[in-house]
Amino acid sequence: MDLALHPRFTAQSAHANGVSALVFNAGRVYSASKDAQIKEWDADSFQLIRVFSGHSRWIRCLALGNGRLFSASWDNSVREWDLETGLCVRVFEGVHESGVNSVLVDEANIRLYSASEDRIIAVYDLNSGEVIDRWEASGGIIALHHIQLNGDLGYIAAASDNGTIGLWDASSGELVDSSPSSSNEVTSLFLTAGRLFSAGNDKLVTEWDVSSMVKGRTFRGHSAYVSCLTGTEGESEGVPGGPRLFSGGWDGSVKVWDLVTGVCIASLRVFEGRSVNSICLGDDGLLVTGGSNGDIKFWNLRFLASRLLMTMHR
Template sequence: MSVILVTGSYDHEIRFWEAWSGICSRTISRTGETGQVNRLAISPDKRLLAAAIHKKVNIYEIASPSNEPLVSFESHTMNVSAVAFHSEGKWLVTASEDGTIKIWDLRTSTLHRTYDNGAPVNDVIVHPNQGELISCDQAGSIKQWDLTDNICSHELTPAGDVPIRSVSLAADGTCLVAGNNKGQCYVWKVNDENSNLPRFQAVTRFQAHSKYLTRCLLSPDARYLATCSADTSVKIWLIGPNYDFRLDRVLVGHQRWVWDCAFSADSAYLVTASSDHTARLWEMASGETVRQYNGHHKAAVCCALHDGAS
């Protein structure tokens, strides 16, 4: 499949969609299993789907019609809040409300390493250099984890103890954005670790939403920042050459909280998932909904899109 679009919901279902027709092509129904689907990630080679389901992570083979996972990772003791693949698909990182970040070896299906974050983790991403992780947590911290030295090498607390909900890093690793529970976004320029400048240089902050922010995401081309919120909107911010963020447009259409979003590889489209049970495909140029995905019976809280080269 050239385009893989997946959504997850509190109805315990994972749905695969034909992006342009809006038809649901496959449903993974986890009959008898408890726990909602919290987060989704597609492996870079488009072969695997990682689904964070309550306290565990199921790995599904995308090309297989089977509802059964290839493997389940079950070491977390509370809700798994984030999942992300290594660029070559060798390992998977997960984060949880249990305060830990775990790295799983996908070749041996074993737990490779655990980091104690000290507070419930809300999000974790893999640095483009594949040697560092960046996490954010309920205590208001953003931490960088060095995978070589096995340490937390940097910590930021931009708004005291206000929980940081989401973090996003530009594809070239030079810009970090974080969003918090009060709808504020914070921006840092990320300097080379060998430079004489601080690794994280605060650039700006702005009020993205008046209500709870659920996700912030930089586009692959680093031209846009998308922010999702409890206010039912998605806002698109244009990023200037000096890291200045200007509101470009507000995507209006969802009826309830918007929980997650994913850009297309060319940054021309955005997928969103909402508590109104739907997901939407937006055209960035016009700000219009070009497709709505209907089928979930409860809140759609996560989505994943992979339409790039495998």
């Protein structure tokens, strides 16, 4: 169902270049961009609160953990930010030889992971900041995701620019699986409802069994490169039923998938002639989308839910 809804608010030209990452925390939305800046927004008033400056190149990823914000950049570094002061309190550099595409925080096991175009996944002690391990992948790493299975530290899934998804045992540092996807480049990973989902430049979203890394269902609907994923476990975010998966693509849309049936239940037309580069979910039915034109749009999923219910009962 293609829905032409109006966002609650649009921050036009929020960034001077494309919005590459979004995260939500405690009533705040943090956005990052090719303009090398991080911006903090009030999720209720949609007003800009402050700007975090320090990176010199494209910021590819944001992650929250340990009460801090972490950013990965093509200046080959990861920065750690104090959310109270907005100041950079630590820089992880001298580890990667190419741009850093992803950063992941494992608070429970006091670890930080960074992944780069140089094919290296670096493992840090989150307290000391020291590198305690390095893993080498078969391609440049685009995205990371933590999977807690039977291992003491769980597993790290790594999406590569050669179309593979590697699964690393975080305890031993061993590569236990490397699964080819149907895409030449895997752009995003997301874990919800006990299943791993990947997206890529083949216009598809693919479901994986996390214990065996065997492919499950394929979700078709985007007409271009799928760039970002997020999801819900249930109804708390304002969409009826659940769990749900959200995918954003270069076709300018965000699609909402029912993970029980595998059906696309809604398609939001977010940008005309521009791509959706990043998405995140907040409290009380908030969906935030970032575009290649630097715009950030704030959506009300509860209104989307009411539109869906009205349509279902016609």
